[in-house]
Amino acid sequence: AELSDRLPIIWLHMAECTGCSESLLRTDAPTIDSLIFDYISLEYHETLMAAAGWQAEHNLESAIERYKGQYILMVEGGIPSGENSFYLTIGGHGKTGEQNAKEASEHAAAIFAIGTCSSFGGVQAAMPNPTGAVALSKVTNKTVINVPGCPPSEKNIVGTLLHFILYGTLPALDAYNRPKWAYGLRIHDLCERRGRFDAGEFVEEFGDEGAKKGYCLYKVGCKGPYTFNNCSKNKFNSHMSWPIQAGHGCIGCSEPDFWDTMGPFEEP
Ligand code: SF4
Ligand code: SF4
Ligand code: F3S
Known part of the structure; x- marks a missing residue:
């Protein structure tokens, strides 16, 4: 052009x-x-x-x-x-x-x-x-x-x-x-682990059996239910992966003041 x-x-x-x-x-x-x-x-x-x-x-x-x-x-x-x-x-x-x-x-x-x-x-x-x-x-x-x-x-x-x-x-x-x-939609609405959430299957601490099986990260701090973004659909690095696929909860990074209001980012 x-x-x-x-x-x-x-x-x-x-x-x-x-x-x-x-x-x-x-x-x-x-x-x-x-x-x-x-x-x-x-x-x-x-x-x-x-x-x-x-x-x-x-x-x-x-x-x-x-x-x-x-x-x-x-x-x-x-x-x-x-x-x-x-x-x-x-x-x-x-x-x-x-x-x-x-x-x-x-x-x-x-x-x-x-x-x-x-x-x-x-x-x-x-x-x-x-x-x-x-x-x-x-x-x-x-x-x-x-x-x-x-x-x-x-x-x-x-x-x-x-x-x-x-x-x-x-x-x-x-x-x-x-x-x-x-x-337009919450991370939680589009999350590949949502079925785990609905079934009550949670990671209780990082590295446990549930973590290995890809259970829901809500109990270890995931803020997906409060965060609006399309990360699971589009992913990052040319469609490679996104935080929850990599095994860490969403920290709410597309929300106003998330540093002050979304923490702690990992529940103990
Ligand atoms: Fe919702 Fe987070 Fe669990 Fe996914 S990992 S289902 S976003 S609470
Ligand atoms: Fe972008 Fe600011 Fe986050 Fe750096 S800290 S990735 S500049 S939003
Ligand atoms: Fe996406 Fe940021 Fe959460 S990258 S999964 S909105 S922490």
Whole structure:
């Protein structure tokens, strides 16, 4: 496809671990190279672009200018804000992540918060939130589509993007602005161990006979009944596996404030 056919994307990193970018790189349908060469024009992404230093800053500014009102903004990471915004400065001129996120939001055609950090604050915002980290939706008045998960699966990231590319519209959203096609059902509704739950067959402690037989993980801390996501359907790493298949309960990673409200993640 011509460059002009491809949707310009600006991806910003805020306070985060880059796990969401790692997840994006695992996409297999389309593959990451097909995504970048056939569907999108990735104008700015600090861990994937070749540019560095002043050239990188220039790329960001000129992409915003050139594609005003046309580009998709994708943001990874919580955003230290207000009087704490100095905890994240980018580019060596004392410019804060908050300023970058605000400016890039202003001229975006659509805004996606990728991961629980940018959707809800995430681990950065866990009590006592020393850097004052907030969700992207707190620093812009524009609509933010949240694609949470720590990280979200590559399917949920790319699916949300492709939906916009194919239909030119935003997907139907739930009360937390998550796309319903991905976050409409509970982990517990779609879990391959649900039959075990219904039969009262539980792992009592990690490593026991029940664990070997694939029993339900509820008694060892699984938060699947309280978590909305499609992990069992789409899985991770090109459809390889997901937490419960690997033998650990869901820790509620796509829910707001899960670090503070879903623990302990393993019952003793
Ligand atoms: Fe990392 Fe999780 Fe935040 Fe993504 S949501 S940047 S994986 S901590
Ligand atoms: Fe529900 Fe978790 Fe048990 Fe699966 S492992 S059935 S999500 S409680
Ligand atoms: Fe997260 Fe639970 Fe899925 S911990 S990855 S929402 S199984």
